[in-house]
Amino acid sequence: MFISLSETFQRKRDEMFESAKNTPLTSKITVNHSQQLDHFINHFQSKRHSEIYIAEMLDNQTLTVKLKGQLDINTSSNLTNYIDQNKHQWLNVEKLYIDILDLHFFDTSGIKSIVSFMEEMKTKSISISLITTKRAFEILDLMGVTEVFDDCNDKTFHTI
Structure with a gap:
């Protein structure tokens, strides 16, 4: 929900x-x-103009995707496009970390783009974890999103 x-x-x-x-x-x-x-x-x-910065680190079979800025209706397509353009490079990935520690605003459109990414990666049997602050985790939990994450990750939330 x-x-x-x-x-x-x-x-x-x-x-x-x-x-x-x-x-x-x-x-x-x-x-x-x-x-x-x-x-x-x-x-x-x-609210000013939204900007999202996406960085990735690929270390052997572990991929970390770090998001910084705002992930909202205006920037969620940037994340989706980034994933579509780069996923061919992630064929050997076994573990995915999505780091939202520096994400200071997100809305449901932004979260939907993360959930879609996680669902796609899970179909490839990739273990997925979310790195987040306690506050962001609580917001995601209030939104009902953690139930979705539990269905498509290794049930490991790394909260800071």
Whole structure:
């Protein structure tokens, strides 16, 4: 199950409108909903142009793909294109590490590109691990993504 930021925004907006129908606009619950919406709006207004940096290290049969920057709807195609252009070089890979320690923003489109990559590599019997921070892991877990990872890796999460 993936959670979309736009779906979450819409749900929060609907909750605010519903509470505003039944309570005064200055009620604690309506103000709380409004503040949550403000958070989304401020986040999207302050977001600059997305950039993703992809580095790989191939050491014998171990491939590490390191992602840095933002992995979102704008940059997920960059990752997909990178994988498509380079996967012919990874024929002898037995172990894949996907390092997202320096990924400071991701959305469901970005995570979908990682999951697709992992699923493709798993069909080749490649052992897959995700290197992540505890916070990013918790976000992925809230999104329901860790269940997908568990189905297509060696169940090893390297959390820092």
